[in-house]
Structures are given as structure tokens and as C-alpha cells.
Amino acid sequence: MGRLLIVSNRLPVTVKAGRGGAVEIQLSTGGLATGMKGPHERLGGLWIGWPGDLEGLSAAARDEADARLAEHRLVPVPLSADEIARYYEGYSNAILWPLFHYSAARLPPEVSGFDVYERVNARFAGAVADQWREGDLVWIHDYQLMLVPAMLRERLPGARIGFFLHIPFPSSEIFRLLPQRERLLEGLLGADLLGFHTSTFVRHFASSALRLVGATTEVDRVRWRGREVRLGVFPMGIDAAHFDALARSPEVEERARAHRAEGTPILLGIDRLDYTKGIQRRLLAYEALLRAHPELRKKVRLVQVAVPSRENVEAYRELRDEVDALVGRIHGEYATPGWSPIHYLYRGLAPPDLVALYRAADAVLVTPLRDGMNLVAKEFVAARPDGDGVLVLSEFAGAAAELAEALLVNPYDVEHTAEVFHRALTLPEDERRTRMALLRERVLGHDVHGWARAFVAALEQVEAAGGRVETAPSPPAVLRAALARARAAPRLGLLLDYDGTLVPFAPTPDLAAPDPALLELLRALAARPGTQVHLVSGRRRESLQRWFGALPLGLHAEHGLWARPRGGTWQAVPIPEARWRAPVLGILRGFTDRTPGSIIEEKTAGLAWHYRSADPEYGAAQAKELSLHLTELLREEPVEILPGDRVLEVRPRGVDKGRAVGLALGAGDGSLLVAMGDDRTDEDLFAALPEGSLAIHVGPAPSRAALRVADVRAARAALADLLSPA
Incomplete structure (x- = not known):
């Protein structure tokens, strides 16, 4: 088994300059760093990503940093401050983040920065290619690196490449708003396995692939450019055992008792300060709760922790102002000298403090407007070994697909959300414990380590299960040799399909008229010494006659029902009466x-x-x-x-394109036949070819043809090659 190459925007450490220019390396504690630690160690792989801002380090300190990172099998991808501003804060978080979270109104008037996003993705792909060895698995993470799979596929055609998206994949109607939508889809489709948190996100991706780039989609796979891309649902978990153990520690239990000492029930919100988290609507719902249930005033409190995020981005500064104003308004309306309705903390918390709040809370409110998974919900469940507490969860969080025993809410419905808050506070103890027991069974049984193992196992099986289909274009050398043989033949017969072979498909049949370049190519081929050209199409004879009647070609319409020899008249095959x-x-x-x-x-x-x-x-x-x-x-x-x-x-039945082969051979003049087509009807043409002929399939669909080109452009290029000197 090969190594696992993990690729993410950030390394699981941050490198920075300490006092006196010394190198400081700080370990990350996030979900991805925790989840990938096991596979990183078990498979002896590398982790490739941005190490943090190194511009404050001297050359010697950078060398020291590289050496210390190498000891932990970490490969840095340095980025400049300008690249971070335009690739990460710009395109990734000012364009992709809001759009993927259904906040299209937050897009700037002009979508910019894609050139830098593309350049940084290319650098990541290059870094992976430099480290890759035969047999290695590559696992790329998240929306900052959506172009890397295809870029890496181009460099390493035989690599096994996985990609996991940690945020939602939006509906095709939202995704298509992106100017670079096709490029991003093509980038993702370079992978062998694409992972998402929920089946809904899988459906959205498959729909976008079908609608925007025409990829053939099935339930759990996409056929794309001669390959089969698997789609999988891998709901991410947390380090549940760690949270459970921390919650049982004497230190945390003591802090939890201190929180409960005030005697009032606690509603708890823990969020990064981000507009996707729905904090404003949660505050409005809490306000509606106090308005509708005055008996709760002075008897309940909301503890809202808002962890600072992207403070240098204007939208986030505005969000902080909005939240501050809402908190102030609710305090002004309901606070008394002895009671504050909201305890608002604008800072991060150390793990023991965070878990103590989970232990103390009567209900945790996880009400994002849109979220890929939301691990806070699972952290709360894992941190309740006492078996009590209520989880209120937005139906628009990915976790809602798993945690059905939570009280689900639509955060856009403020009044109903307020009533669910009330229900959470008044839920009978036996129901609370029944729900929590089922939630804990699921969260502890499907943790982040199982998530990582499942994805790696699926990626390993892609190769073993024959994930790649043999529909890639023929190697250039093979195609060149076949065309050289055709050029050298004394007599040559070309049997060419039309739609999808010589011209791209059009919205309606009548819009696919031949362009001047195609007419000139066909005229030149027909004038080539010893060459006959036959168009073999499913189209009506009227269309072929109108478009090609003036050219010296053999024309075959309606899959061979009608035929017009070069310079002759149309004749039809006798067919029985069509009662059907x-x-x-x-x-x-x-x-x-x-x-x-x-x-x-x-x-x-x-x-x-x-x-x-x-x-x-x-x-x-x-x-x-x-x-x-x-x-x-x-x-x-x-x-x-x-x-x-x-x-x-x-x-x-019995009328198919194979009939054209007999007409093209004529009196048996020994011509070498070259047939070219793209769909099921052309298989009849290929099957009728005599031994020694050349069959060329256009596109990625399965075919009996021994040769294959990628698309219409490649098909025309191959035909033009026949006009070169032998």
C-alpha cells in the first residue's frame, strides 16, 4: 500500500516568528487536523499546505522551519500576503463561501480574483506532483482547492485522487451564478472520488455536472472524459471520545456546577461570528420567546459565544455591529438590575471552558442558515455523559441528516423557532434522556476517525473496483500510426457520422448546420485521390441534401434507410407498413x-x-x-x-448504418474503410466493417471501436491529418 498525501489550504500547524526571530510552531486543534492525524501516521504519508505567514522569518529561520516541518512529514506551500488576500480572503471567502452558503446577495458587484485562485491551485498541484510516488493516494480538502484534482490529473494520469468538500454544495440554480462555474466543475471532476457530508449535496453536484458541463450522471457516479468519478456521502464526525473524557474530568464538572449555580436555565449558542450561522435570527427568536412567554423573564438566560472570524473583512465587521446592536436592544428592553437576558462573549474559549458550558446548558441552539455539517452539535452531544440536555438544530445544517432526535427548526421562521426554544426548556426529562441517548449512540459510534477511515477505504477501492473505464482517448502515438496507415492506403473510404462527430450537438436538429470550415474539409477530403467520403447520419434526407447536396459525397440518411451515391439519386430500402x-x-x-x-x-x-x-x-x-x-x-x-x-x-428493425458499408465498398475495390461516430447507432456501422478497417469513436461513451478521440474538435483534426502527405 502506498502513502496518503493529504492536501489542504492550511497545514495542521502554524509557523510564525516568535521573540527574537525564533521559529514557533503551534499545533492546530480543528476537526480536520484531528481527523487526519490517524491516517497521516498510519499510512506514513505527507501533509501539504500553507504553513502560515513566513515573511517575518529570516532565511535561516525559514530553513529551520522547513527542517522542523519535514520531521513531521509536513510539506509547506508558501503564499505571499497578496496571494492570501486575493486567493483566500478574496475569491475563496468573498465569492465561493457566500455563494455555497446561499448568500448570493453578498457577492461583490464584480467577481474577481479567480486568476490568483487558479495560480495558487496550480502551485498546490505542482507541490503534490513533486511528492507523489506510484501507489500513493491523494486526498484534497475543501473549496479553496477545487481546481487541484484536474490539474493533478493532467500531471499524473494514473494517480488515485480523492476530494472532500467540507461546506455545502449548493443547488445548480445557485451554483450557476458563478462566472467560473464550468472551470470549477471540471476541476472537481479530475478526482476519482468526490465526498460530501450529505446525499443532498451529492444530488446538487450531480445536477450541476449534468446541467452545466453535460456530464452523464447516475446515482453515485459521473462519467466524464473517459473516466468514472465516484460520488460518496461521508458525514464528518468529531473526536467524540476526547470530548466525552474531557466532560467527565473533575475540572470541567466543577466549572459546569459553577455555571448552574445561578439557578436559571441556560440556552447556549457557540458559533464562529459568520453570517451563515444565523446568530441574528437566533437573537430575534430569543426576543420573541421572552415576548410570548413573560413568565420566563428573569428565569432563563442565553449564553452566546461568538468566536471572532475574518475581522479584516468588511462583511464580518458589519456583522459584529449588527449582533452588538441586537444584544443591546434586547438588554434595553428586558434586562433588570439583577438579571441579564443575554451573556454575550466575543472571544474564543479554551476547551475545558467550552465543554463546561456544554455540560451546564439545558439546551444548545445550533441554528445556522446553511452549514456543511456543524460540528458544535456533535460536540455538545459527546460532552453530555450525564445523558441530559436538548439539542435544537437547524434543518439547514448537514448534521440534521444524521441527528434526527434533535428538535429541528427552520431558522427563517422566527416565531416557530421561539416556540421550539420554549419546548426545549419544558421537555419532560424522560424524553430528553431518550433523545440524548440515541444522539450519543450515533455521535460516539461515527466519529472523525471512522470518517477518515471510510473515505480512505473508498478511495483505495476505486482502483480495485475498476473505477476507471477504458474510454480515454487513444494514445497519440497509436492514433498517429492508424492515420498514417490510412494516408498510405491506395484507396480510402470514409464513413462519417454527423451530429456529435463532425459538429457539436445543437439545441434543436435544424440549428446544427455545417460551418464553412467543415464544408471545406469535406470538399478537400472528397477531392483527395483515391478517396470516397460518405456521410452516414440519422438525419432526414432533406437536411442532408440541403446542406451537402452540392458536394461530391455519398449521403446516407435516417440511419441507412435512404442512400444517395456520389453523383446519384436518392433511393430507399423497402420497409413494411408502419402500423405502430x-x-x-x-x-x-x-x-x-x-x-x-x-x-x-x-x-x-x-x-x-x-x-x-x-x-x-x-x-x-x-x-x-x-x-x-x-x-x-x-x-x-x-x-x-x-x-x-x-x-x-x-x-x-433491420434498418441501420451498417448498410452504408456495403454501398461504400461497391464492387469490392479493396478500399481501406475508416468509420467515425459517437453514439449507439454508430455501433452498427462499426460492427459491419470488414476485417482490417479502422473504427474511431468520438467521445467517452463505451464502444467496440478500437480507436477513440475526445471530441468533435479532435475528430476534425484527425480527418484534416489525412490531407497531409503520406
């Missing part, structure tokens, strides 16, 4: 009415239902339903139902 056509057309019209953006294409013998312009997810679902319906209806009819790229086609 009228009822199928009626069904297609019904689905078209119910699927905005879909259209029907009527052909001589077949029918096609296109849904390229429909909502991608709804269109795909409708196509599946239509396919099942037609399969049942037509099971006794001599027809085939062919799913394609956002099209479902019904055609007579």
Missing part, C-alpha cells in the same frame, strides 16, 4: 406537451423525440418513462427503440 407509427406519434406528442423544450422529429420511417432543450434532469426522467412505455407498447412490433444523446428514437 400513429399511436407512437400520439404518445410522443403527449410527452412533448408535458416536457417543455422537447420536440418531435418525423422521418420517413422513424420518429425521434429530442429533449436537449428541456430541463436536463426532468428530460432524462421523462425519457426513461417514455422508453419503458414504448418498450411495452411495441414489444410485438418490428421496431427498435434507440436511446441517444438526449434523444429517443423509434425506427424499423
Whole structure:
């Protein structure tokens, strides 16, 4: 087994200059540092990340810092102050953070800083590539490094790469607001395994991949550029045993008793001061509680700890002012000389102080407006070995998907949230203990160490399970050799599909007319000595005639039903009477009415239902339903139902593109045939080729073709190569 290379924005330590320029290295205590400690040690790997601001260190001190980091298998990626300002505080936290947390209104008027974000991601990818050895696993973390998987894939095609997103992945309607949305998706799709906290985030990512870059998605995987990317749900835990043990310590128990000595029930909020945490709405709900239940005045208190965060960012300074104003207003309305309704602490707390508050609280209020997981909820549960206490949890926190025994609230509904606060204070003891017992079983049984082990195990299995599919483009040397053979052939026959092979797919069939460059390429190929060119398409003959009738090409329409030899006239294959056509057309019209953006294409013998312009997810679902319906209806009819790229086609059985091969061979002049296509209908063409022919598949879909190119651009480049001297 290889090593594990952990990649995160920050190392699990901070390096800084101490007194007299000495090097100080401080260990981090966050959830990621705790969770990755075990895999880092067990797999003997490296941790790659930013070590902190080193600009205050001398050259000698930097060398000392590097040496001390190396002792702990930590690899620093130095960043300048300007890069931190623009990559981290700028694009990552002023653009990605608010958008991924559904705060689009907080985006600046101009989205900037992506160039620096891209440059820093490239530096991280380079640092990983420099350290990687055959067999190593790479685990990249969080939204600051979303481009690294694809950048690393380009450098290390055979690496096993995992990525975990610690914040929410928003719905596709929110995500598409980003100007760089496609680049970020393509970056993430460089991984073999993408991990998220909840199944909702997985669905949002899959939807965005389908809608914005056209990736083929299934429940737990995405097909992308010849590879299969696995999607997984890995809800992150905490070091639950540590919190449980700390909560049982005499020191913490004594501090908890001191908090409870005042005799009034405690509602507790512990948050980083961030606009996603919903502190203002929580304060409003507490105010509504005191207003609706005057009997609680002087008999309850809210302890709100707000840990300072990003104090140099204007939005966070404004947030602090708003919270200060709300606290002051509630105090002004309800405080008495002997009672303060809110105890507000604007600072971080040492672990014993924090856990003592958890032990003392009657209820902990975790009410973010949006959160990836929210580990405070799990910390509170782990810190209650007494089995008492109530967890009030926002349904928009990732933890809500696991902690069903909490009292769930919609933080946007202030009045209802206030009533849930009241319920938390009045919940019978037996119900409190039943809920807490179930919560503790889950939190202690699924801790951060299990989370890390599960992700690493899944990443290891990607290779063993054949996570990569053999649909990558052919190696350049292999393709060059095949094209050289075609150029050297005395006689050459080209059988070329149209849509998806020579031109990209268009929203509707009539919009995919050939561009001047394609017409010129086909004209040049047809004029090449000893070369015949045949277009073999599913399109109607009227379209092919209009677009290509003036060129010296063989034309084959409707998958071979119609054929026009070079310089000849159109002729059709005899087909039986299509009794099925009228009822199928009626069904297609019904689905078209119910699927905005879909259209029907009527052909001589077949029918096609296109849904390229429909909502991608709804269109795909409708196509599946239509396919099942037609399969049942037509099971006794001599027809085939062919799913394609956002099209479902019904055609007579026995009419397929393979017929074009016989016409292209003509009198058996010994031509070398080269066929090129991109979808299921082209497999019939490939299957009919005589031995020794060349079949080239365009795109990532499975195919019997021995050769493969990535896309339309690569297909045209290969054809242009045939015009070079032999």
C-alpha cells in the first residue's frame, strides 16, 4: 500500500516568528487536523499546505522551519500576503463561501480574483506532483482547492485522487451564478472520488455536472472524459471520545456546577461570528420567546459565544455591529438590575471552558442558515455523559441528516423557532434522556476517525473496483500510426457520422448546420485521390441534401434507410407498413406537451423525440418513462427503440448504418474503410466493417471501436491529418 498525501489550504500547524526571530510552531486543534492525524501516521504519508505567514522569518529561520516541518512529514506551500488576500480572503471567502452558503446577495458587484485562485491551485498541484510516488493516494480538502484534482490529473494520469468538500454544495440554480462555474466543475471532476457530508449535496453536484458541463450522471457516479468519478456521502464526525473524557474530568464538572449555580436555565449558542450561522435570527427568536412567554423573564438566560472570524473583512465587521446592536436592544428592553437576558462573549474559549458550558446548558441552539455539517452539535452531544440536555438544530445544517432526535427548526421562521426554544426548556426529562441517548449512540459510534477511515477505504477501492473505464482517448502515438496507415492506403473510404462527430450537438436538429470550415474539409477530403467520403447520419434526407447536396459525397440518411451515391439519386430500402407509427406519434406528442423544450422529429420511417432543450434532469426522467412505455407498447412490433444523446428514437428493425458499408465498398475495390461516430447507432456501422478497417469513436461513451478521440474538435483534426502527405 502506498502513502496518503493529504492536501489542504492550511497545514495542521502554524509557523510564525516568535521573540527574537525564533521559529514557533503551534499545533492546530480543528476537526480536520484531528481527523487526519490517524491516517497521516498510519499510512506514513505527507501533509501539504500553507504553513502560515513566513515573511517575518529570516532565511535561516525559514530553513529551520522547513527542517522542523519535514520531521513531521509536513510539506509547506508558501503564499505571499497578496496571494492570501486575493486567493483566500478574496475569491475563496468573498465569492465561493457566500455563494455555497446561499448568500448570493453578498457577492461583490464584480467577481474577481479567480486568476490568483487558479495560480495558487496550480502551485498546490505542482507541490503534490513533486511528492507523489506510484501507489500513493491523494486526498484534497475543501473549496479553496477545487481546481487541484484536474490539474493533478493532467500531471499524473494514473494517480488515485480523492476530494472532500467540507461546506455545502449548493443547488445548480445557485451554483450557476458563478462566472467560473464550468472551470470549477471540471476541476472537481479530475478526482476519482468526490465526498460530501450529505446525499443532498451529492444530488446538487450531480445536477450541476449534468446541467452545466453535460456530464452523464447516475446515482453515485459521473462519467466524464473517459473516466468514472465516484460520488460518496461521508458525514464528518468529531473526536467524540476526547470530548466525552474531557466532560467527565473533575475540572470541567466543577466549572459546569459553577455555571448552574445561578439557578436559571441556560440556552447556549457557540458559533464562529459568520453570517451563515444565523446568530441574528437566533437573537430575534430569543426576543420573541421572552415576548410570548413573560413568565420566563428573569428565569432563563442565553449564553452566546461568538468566536471572532475574518475581522479584516468588511462583511464580518458589519456583522459584529449588527449582533452588538441586537444584544443591546434586547438588554434595553428586558434586562433588570439583577438579571441579564443575554451573556454575550466575543472571544474564543479554551476547551475545558467550552465543554463546561456544554455540560451546564439545558439546551444548545445550533441554528445556522446553511452549514456543511456543524460540528458544535456533535460536540455538545459527546460532552453530555450525564445523558441530559436538548439539542435544537437547524434543518439547514448537514448534521440534521444524521441527528434526527434533535428538535429541528427552520431558522427563517422566527416565531416557530421561539416556540421550539420554549419546548426545549419544558421537555419532560424522560424524553430528553431518550433523545440524548440515541444522539450519543450515533455521535460516539461515527466519529472523525471512522470518517477518515471510510473515505480512505473508498478511495483505495476505486482502483480495485475498476473505477476507471477504458474510454480515454487513444494514445497519440497509436492514433498517429492508424492515420498514417490510412494516408498510405491506395484507396480510402470514409464513413462519417454527423451530429456529435463532425459538429457539436445543437439545441434543436435544424440549428446544427455545417460551418464553412467543415464544408471545406469535406470538399478537400472528397477531392483527395483515391478517396470516397460518405456521410452516414440519422438525419432526414432533406437536411442532408440541403446542406451537402452540392458536394461530391455519398449521403446516407435516417440511419441507412435512404442512400444517395456520389453523383446519384436518392433511393430507399423497402420497409413494411408502419402500423405502430400513429399511436407512437400520439404518445410522443403527449410527452412533448408535458416536457417543455422537447420536440418531435418525423422521418420517413422513424420518429425521434429530442429533449436537449428541456430541463436536463426532468428530460432524462421523462425519457426513461417514455422508453419503458414504448418498450411495452411495441414489444410485438418490428421496431427498435434507440436511446441517444438526449434523444429517443423509434425506427424499423433491420434498418441501420451498417448498410452504408456495403454501398461504400461497391464492387469490392479493396478500399481501406475508416468509420467515425459517437453514439449507439454508430455501433452498427462499426460492427459491419470488414476485417482490417479502422473504427474511431468520438467521445467517452463505451464502444467496440478500437480507436477513440475526445471530441468533435479532435475528430476534425484527425480527418484534416489525412490531407497531409503520406
